[in-house]
Amino acid sequence: MAPEFVKGALMEITVNPVDERTAVVQLRGRLDLLVAAEVKQRLVQAVNEGFRLLVVDMSEVSFVDSSGLGALIGGLKATRLAGGDLRLASVGAQAQAILELTTLNRVLRPYPNVAEALQANL
Amino acid sequence: MQSSHLTTIVLGTSWGPAEWAAFRRGLIKILVITNLILGAYYLLWRGAVSLNWNAWLFALALFGAELYSYIGSFLFGLTVFRLRERGEPPPAPSGLRVDVFITCYNEPVELVRKTVRAAIAIRYPHQTYLLDDGNSPAMRAMAAEEGCGYITRSAVWKGFDRHAKAGNLINALEQTTGDFVLILDADQVPLPQILDRTLGYFADPLVALVQTPQYFINVPPGDPFGSQAPLFYGPIQQGKDGWNAAFFCGSNAVLRREALARTGLRFFVRDVERRIRRALREADTVIRQAERRLTKADRQRIAPALRELRRAVAQARRELDRGDTFQEVTERFQRRAEEAARMVVAADLQQIMADLAEIQAVEAAEIMRALNDEALLAELAARDRSPLAAIETVRQLIPLLVNEAMDYLPISTISVTEDMSTAMRMHATGWRSVYHDEILAHGLAPEDLRSALQQRLRWAQGTIQVMLRENPLTLPGLSLGQRLAYFDTMWSYLSGVPTIIYLISPVLYLVFGLLPVNALSDEFFWRLAPYLIINQLLFAVISWGRPTWRGQQYSLALFPLWIKAVTTAAANVWFGKKLGFIVTPKTRQAGRYFGLVRWQLMMMALLAIAIVVGLGQLALGWRSDGLPVVVNVFWAVYDLVMLSVVIDAAMYQPTEEQ
Numbered sequence: 001m002a003p004e005f006v007k008g009a010l011m012e013i014t015v016n017p018v019d020e021r022t023a024v025v026q027l028r029g030r031l032d033l034l035v036a037a038e039v040k041q042r043l044v045q046a047v048n049e050g051f052r053l054l055v056v057d058m059s060e061v062s063f064v065d066s067s068g069l070g071a072l073i074g075g076l077k078a079t080r081l082a083g084g085d086l087r088l089a090s091v092g093a094q095a096q097a098i099l100e101l102t103t104l105n106r107v108l109r110p111y112p113n114v115a116e117a118l119q120a121n122l
Numbered sequence: 123m124q125s126s127h128l129t130t131i132v133l134g135t136s137w138g139p140a141e142w143a144a145f146r147r148g149l150i151k152i153l154v155i156t157n158l159i160l161g162a163y164y165l166l167w168r169g170a171v172s173l174n175w176n177a178w179l180f181a182l183a184l185f186g187a188e189l190y191s192y193i194g195s196f197l198f199g200l201t202v203f204r205l206r207e208r209g210e211p212p213p214a215p216s217g218l219r220v221d222v223f224i225t226c227y228n229e230p231v232e233l234v235r236k237t238v239r240a241a242i243a244i245r246y247p248h249q250t251y252l253l254d255d256g257n258s259p260a261m262r263a264m265a266a267e268e269g270c271g272y273i274t275r276s277a278v279w280k281g282f283d284r285h286a287k288a289g290n291l292i293n294a295l296e297q298t299t300g301d302f303v304l305i306l307d308a309d310q311v312p313l314p315q316i317l318d319r320t321l322g323y324f325a326d327p328l329v330a331l332v333q334t335p336q337y338f339i340n341v342p343p344g345d346p347f348g349s350q351a352p353l354f355y356g357p358i359q360q361g362k363d364g365w366n367a368a369f370f371c372g373s374n375a376v377l378r379r380e381a382l383a384r385t386g387l388r389f390f391v392r393d394v395e396r397r398i399r400r401a402l403r404e405a406d407t408v409i410r411q412a413e414r415r416l417t418k419a420d421r422q423r424i425a426p427a428l429r430e431l432r433r434a435v436a437q438a439r440r441e442l443d444r445g446d447t448f449q450e451v452t453e454r455f456q457r458r459a460e461e462a463a464r465m466v467v468a469a470d471l472q473q474i475m476a477d478l479a480e481i482q483a484v485e486a487a488e489i490m491r492a493l494n495d496e497a498l499l500a501e502l503a504a505r506d507r508s509p510l511a512a513i514e515t516v517r518q519l520i521p522l523l524v525n526e527a528m529d530y531l532p533i534s535t536i537s538v539t540e541d542m543s544t545a546m547r548m549h550a551t552g553w554r555s556v557y558h559d560e561i562l563a564h565g566l567a568p569e570d571l572r573s574a575l576q577q578r579l580r581w582a583q584g585t586i587q588v589m590l591r592e593n594p595l596t597l598p599g600l601s602l603g604q605r606l607a608y609f610d611t612m613w614s615y616l617s618g619v620p621t622i623i624y625l626i627s628p629v630l631y632l633v634f635g636l637l638p639v640n641a642l643s644d645e646f647f648w649r650l651a652p653y654l655i656i657n658q659l660l661f662a663v664i665s666w667g668r669p670t671w672r673g674q675q676y677s678l679a680l681f682p683l684w685i686k687a688v689t690t691a692a693a694n695v696w697f698g699k700k701l702g703f704i705v706t707p708k709t710r711q712a713g714r715y716f717g718l719v720r721w722q723l724m725m726m727a728l729l730a731i732a733i734v735v736g737l738g739q740l741a742l743g744w745r746s747d748g749l750p751v752v753v754n755v756f757w758a759v760y761d762l763v764m765l766s767v768v769i770d771a772a773m774y775q776p777t778e779e780q
Contacts, residue, residue, distance in 0.1 A: 033379060034299050066383030073390070073530050085449075102387040107394065109447045 011035035013042050015051075021084070023051040024114055028060040031068035031095075039068070043075030043086070052084030055117040058110075059090035064098055072108060089117040146663060147205050153660040154199035160653040161192045167649050168639075177636045184627055184638040187620035194617070195657060197610035200603075202357055202664050204364025211558055212322030220248040220317060220376075221300030224270075225290050226308035228256045231264050233566070234308045238270045241306060246317035251298060255290045273297055287372070288533045288540035295532050300379065307373040309566040310336065316562040320376045323556045330381030330553035331545060333359065334374045334560060338567035345669075346774040347574035348676040348767070349567030352668035359557040365603035368557035369545035369611075373565070378553075382532035382544070385551045390530035394448055402435050402455075409435070427465040434458035536591045538701065539584025543592065546608055550599035571715040571771050575683060578676075582615045582687030583694075583701050590695040614677070618685035621678055625765075628758040629728050631750065632736030642750050675767040682721040719768035726765050729758045 012028040023046055031039065046054055054075060058064075076086040091099065091110040099105040111117035137145070165188060173181040222241045226234050234252070241250045251271035254261045265272035273294045275284070285292070291305070302324065306312055320332040335355035341347075362368045370377070409432050416424060438455040442448075534543035545555060568574040594600055594608035630636040639646060661670075686702060693699040716723065733755050739745045 033301075033383070037296060066380055066387055069387060070383055070530050070532075073387070077529060098384075102384055103391045104387055106391055106445065106447050107449075109449070 011039065013039060015042070015046050017051070018118065021051060022053040022055070022118065024055045024057055024089075024118075026057045026060070030063045031058075031061050031071070032063060032065040033067035036067040036071040040071040040074035043071070044078045047075075047078040047082050047084070052079060052082055053118070054079055054084070054086045055089050055111075055114055056086065057089050057114050058092060058095055061092065061095060064095040066098065066102060069098065069102060069104055069108075073104075076108065087111055087117040087120065089114045143207055146666065147207075149663055150202055150205060150660070153656060153663060154203055157199060157653070157656045157660050158196060160656055161195065164649040164653045165189065165192055167645070172639045172646065174637055174640050177638060180627075180630060180636050181638040183623050187623040190616070190620040194610075194613055195660075197606055197613055199660070201365070201607050201610045202361035204603075205357060205360050205664075206364040206557070207360060208363070208556070208558060211319050211560075212325055214246060214318045214321035215325060218246075218302055218321055218324070219300045220246060220302045220304065220321070221298050222248050222250045222304045222306065222312075223253050223291065223294055224251070224306045224308060225253045225287055225373075226256065226261065227254075227287075227290075228258075229308040231258075231260045234261065235264050235268065237306060237308055237311050238265065238268045240311045240313075242268065242270060243314055244304075244312055244317055245314045246321065248304070248317060249298070249300060251294060253290050253294045255284075255287075271298075283535075285535045285540075286538065288531075288535045288544075291533045291540075292531055295379065295382065302376055302378055304376045305373055306563065307565065310373045310563045311565070312374075312563045313561075316374075317376070319560060319562055320558055323558070324376075324378060326554065328552070328554045329556055330378045330385075330548045331368075331370050331555040332376045332558055333368055333371055333555065334558050334562045335359075336371060336374055336565055337561045337563070339564045340566045340569065342774075344770070345672050346767075346771045347568065347571060348672040348771075349574065350669070351673065353665050353670045353673050356559060356668055357664045360559060362607045363555070363557040365601070365607045366554050367549060367604040367607035368555045369608070370541040370555070372539075372541040374563045375541075379532075381548050381551075381553045383530075385544070385548045385553070386530045386532040388551050389534070389547055395442065398442065398448060398452065399439070402438055406432065406435050427462045430462040430465065431459060434462065537584045537587035538580055539588065542585060542608075542611075543588045546588065546592065546594060546597065546600070549604050550597050552599065571718055571774065574771075575680075575718060578680060579683055579687055579702075582684055583691045585612055585615050586688050586691035587695055588612070590692060615684055615687060617677065618681045618683075618688065621681040621684075625681070625725050625729070625761050628754040628761065629732040631754045632732040632758065637750065642753060672767065675764050678761075678764045679722055679767050715772045719772050722765050722768045726762055729762050729765075733758050 010029045011031065011034075012026075014026040014028075016024045016026060018024060025043065025046065027039070029035070043054060043056075056072065056075070072086065072088070079086045086108070088108050088110045090113050096105075096110065099108065099110065111120060168185060168188065173185060175181065222244060224234065224237055224241055238250065238252060244250075249271060251273050252261065252265045253273050254265070255275070257274045262272055262274075275289070275293050276297070279289065279293065283289075295303070302321065304312070304317060304320075316334070320334065323329050323332045336351070337355070338349050341349050359368050409428055413425070413428050416428075434455055437458065438451050441451045441454065534540050534547055537543045549555065568577055588594075589609075589612040594605045594612070597605075600608070627638065630638075690699070690702040694701050736751045736755055736758075740748060740751050745751070
């Protein structure tokens with residue numbers, strides 16, 4: 001399965017399948033209100049394509065705002081309703097700060113890296 | 123030095139507006155404190171020695187009403203204690219991304235067109251959107267003609283609660299990308315400088331909201347429906363502003379999107395946690411019920427499993443307190459509950475399989491839906507079920523709950539006054555608000571009594587909903603001043619019952635001779651009079667230069683509406699009942715609305731009868747209590763004058779009808 005690119009104005013979203021049920025979503029750029037709707041839509045689409053576990057790789061996200069986090073919540077809901085999960089990996093300092101500011105880290109626990117997020121058992 | 127300064131104060135000669143404003147603010151502070159002291163001086167005496175225990179019910183009721191008023195004047199005094207007059211706004215920085223939202227539902231297209239044109243003509247660069255919740259083709263065509271953005275609900279709203287205006291705004295926020303949003307009602311025509319005069323405040327990165335007044339240009343002379351709110355859009359909001367508690371009023375306000383989104387996320391997390399806690403509480407109830415119902419035969423077999431389950435609930439609570447992620451908490455709980463279930467399954471596999479099929483999804487889903495409905499929830503928790511069924515229900519409940527709840531909303535939906543609720547949530551999240559006291563939009567007020575009353579009822583209902591769902595006195599994150607400033611508004615809507623007591627008091631005395639105080643002694647007057655005088659003086663200074671008489675009349679005369687608002691909002695919050703509307707009266711004749719104010723008319727009749735009875739008996743020499751009669755007649759006349767506003771309103775006919 002080849003990676004698939006969706007180019008936004010300021011955000012590059014890549015969905016890399018790991019297996020039939022699992023994919024790593026690589027985000028590049030600013031995750032803010034300008035791209036929030038697009039990101040949410042892409043995450044929901046991934047669930048509709050059959051992925052149940054989405055690991056969002058945040059290592060190349062330079063900035064996150066609340067609307068951007070809102071998009072991730074939208075994706076989380078889609079995975080949960082399908083019986084799956086959405087996990088964050090390699091979250092930068094700024095994103096970590098806003099996760100804590102919004103207390104959203106109680107809903108979306110960040111993992112140190114993609115590998116750990118993929119393997120995590122609660 | 124000292125004496126010339128004093129002369130200046132006395133003569134006020136060399137004072138400019140700034141000095142007068144400072145003088146007024148200082149005077150307000152002195153009067154607020156004096157009023158509180160005099161009120162305490164009067165009420166302590168009232169409570170300690172003056173109550174007439176021969177008419178104890180009446181005496182206590184009136185004393186209660188007076189306490190209500192005293193607390194009200196304390197809250198009001200506190201609100202205006204730090205009156206903030208901001209004056210000239212800071213200059214608007216250039217280059218901000220601003221959207222202008224015009225919310226409409228079913229207003230006449232031509233009316234909305236005026237607002238759309240004016241919004242497009244706002245000087246500061248911006249995008250204008252018409253948020254048409256009526257989804258009407260005519261409105262869409264008009265927007266296209268005017269070159270205005272047009273937004274209707276996206277498909278995701280199908281089959282879900284639309285949340286009226288809050289939903290309309292949420293939907294539009296999702297489809298737009300401005301960092302700042304000016305919100306306008308369909309009938310609020312903005313002036314071109316509205317953004318230039320408000321955006322400057324956002325230079326402070328913590329400012330989330332700038333609210334400006336709502337002013338109505340179609341109000342006829344005398345304002346028969348009391349539409350203008352010069353006291354609210356003035357001293358009250360300025361007072362709240364002093365405590366960083368000026369709130370959003372639905373229109374003529376600019377909001378920072380990041381503040382809305384961040385507040386929405388915070389409260390989303392809070393909501394999920396609350397749902398989990400409530401589910402755990404219900405689980406506890408279900409388990410205990412099951413334990414009580416255990417038959418002797420079952421006890422041996424099932425009791426250990428139930429005990430295990432109860433332990434799982436306690437453990438989950440501890441984990442929530444500790445701050446674990448919700449997913450960890452719920453999944454661990456589920457696992458423990460499954461283990462508990464397995465303990466029983468080993469004992470009685472067949473029965474649980476039978477029960478399972480019936481219960482699993484249905485019941486858990488039912489409880490989940492009931493989570494916003496206390497009455498239904500209690501009924502479900504109390505339902506007769508076998509211990510095995512209880513275990514299964516509990517096990518199924520929580521994951522369902524968490525997944526369904528996953529949704530963050532930038533605008534609060536807990537109340538029909540989403541504006542106030544959203545503002546309070548932003549304050550609780552640490553944001554600041556600004557009240558800028560300059561008319562920057564010209565609005566239209568309701569032109570008939572029914573709509574005017576309906577609007578007033580909605581505001582009151584929404585405020586009470588917020589009070590019952592997210593009380594500012596307990597909402598985490600607010601400062602003490604903010605708590606009291608918000609509570610002041612809520613408290614003022616509870617005036618219905620105290621008003622009835624005040625209205626009925628002179629009737630009880632004049633007709634039945636019931637006196638709530640021991641005696642109308644000199645001491646009574648010496649304690650009451652200064653309190654009343656300072657109270658009125660305070661009000662006069664606060665409302666200086668603003669017409670507030672109509673507002674005072676209406677806040678008293680609308681007592682039936684305030685009572686209705688409280689009862690319907692409580693029934694809505696506690697029992698899931700629908701909020702009531704003003705029902706168009708059947709007795710309407712020739713455009714006159716006497717049916718809408720029937721309670722007030724009845725009260726006026728009672729007061730008039732009481733005056734006639736009191737004065738008549740006095741004139742005929744049947745009674746000799748001259749002074750008390752005069753005092754009560756005076757009181758009754760005052761009430762009549764206040765209530766008379768409803769007659770004007772009910773008889774009002776617009777001069778030019780189209």
